[in-house]
Amino acid sequence: MTSPKCLKTRPWKAIFFPPDPGIPRDPLLIWIETKVRQAIRDSVNHRSRKPFAWGGLSGYEQLKAIAQGLDQIQETNPESHYLRLLQTRVAKVLARNKNAADDMDRAHQILSQISACFHYPPPKPGLQLDQKIDSQKVSQEITALIQETKPVGKITRAQIRLLRALKKRWELFGEELLFCYEVPGLPQDNLKLESLFGRMRCHQRRISGRKSTRELQDFGQVQLFFTASSHQELLEQIQVIPHEAYLFHRSRLAEAELPRQFIQRLHHDPAATISTLVHFHDVHSQNSLVLQAPAIPREQALHTL
Numbered sequence: 001m002t003s004p005k006c007l008k009t010r011p012w013k014a015i016f017f018p019p020d021p022g023i024p025r026d027p028l029l030i031w032i033e034t035k036v037r038q039a040i041r042d043s044v045n046h047r048s049r050k051p052f053a054w055g056g057l058s059g060y061e062q063l064k065a066i067a068q069g070l071d072q073i074q075e076t077n078p079e080s081h082y083l084r085l086l087q088t089r090v091a092k093v094l095a096r097n098k099n100a101a102d103d104m105d106r107a108h109q110i111l112s113q114i115s116a117c118f119h120y121p122p123p124k125p126g127l128q129l130d131q132k133i134d135s136q137k138v139s140q141e142i143t144a145l146i147q148e149t150k151p152v153g154k155i156t157r158a159q160i161r162l163l164r165a166l167k168k169r170w171e172l173f174g175e176e177l178l179f180c181y182e183v184p185g186l187p188q189d190n191l192k193l194e195s196l197f198g199r200m201r202c203h204q205r206r207i208s209g210r211k212s213t214r215e216l217q218d219f220g221q222v223q224l225f226f227t228a229s230s231h232q233e234l235l236e237q238i239q240v241i242p243h244e245a246y247l248f249h250r251s252r253l254a255e256a257e258l259p260r261q262f263i264q265r266l267h268h269d270p271a272a273t274i275s276t277l278v279h280f281h282d283v284h285s286q287n288s289l290v291l292q293a294p295a296i297p298r299e300q301a302l303h304t305l
Helices: 004-008 027-044 055-070 078-096 098-117 135-148 157-173 175-181 191-208 220-227 231-239 243-268 270-292 298-304
Strands: none
Touching: 027 055, 027 078, 027 243, 027 270, 055 078, 055 098, 055 270, 078 098, 078 270, 098 135, 098 157, 135 157, 135 175, 157 175, 243 270
């Protein structure tokens, strides 16, 4: 809210107050405001995929993009009171957590430097390296990084904890981490193998409809063919489903996918997503005000000019 002094200098002070609660609001405006609130909630509850994707830092960057989108709110629109309230709350959260976010950002940069010293992730097959990587070179780079890196900023808690953990683990397990650079063909991680297992489990869940994959570990990928002796018989079983029923359930599936698609667009480009919502909110609210405006008699209209 603005101060009384500020209100005296602004003839449009009424726009800071919410519309009359007795007047029913447009459902489309409520839906847009709900989507903006959902985007903010997704930012403050962003999931982490360690070690390189930090949910808190990603959520803060997404919240900054949402704030940029909310800056396009038209202050002369009385229907945008709730969006301006959200804009004020988002600005307070960003200001309160700015120093901590800068600390996390700097710590994430240090983590990227550690990854570069280990030459991780490994290059794709077929790419030639400029120089051979050996354990001695990696050891020298990590040692130099530990000695030269100093925490910077007003808040350095995350940087200090990261450097302390790096130093401790390097002293305890440093030699054991360097075997992959000496043994040909030894990978630095088992992510490819874990990814293969994950795809197999996901495929088994999709074709079986079961949450647990314990019973489908042996023949889960061919369970679909157990009910048909040939591909022709399987096709005939699929064609038994009426086309109208297929279209009905297909539309229900598309409707159920809308929330996930919105979150996916939000993560891909949060600023553009929120800007689009704010634009449609302003346009639709202005159109609603024009349609709901009462007719002014000719004499009264001339008197107001």
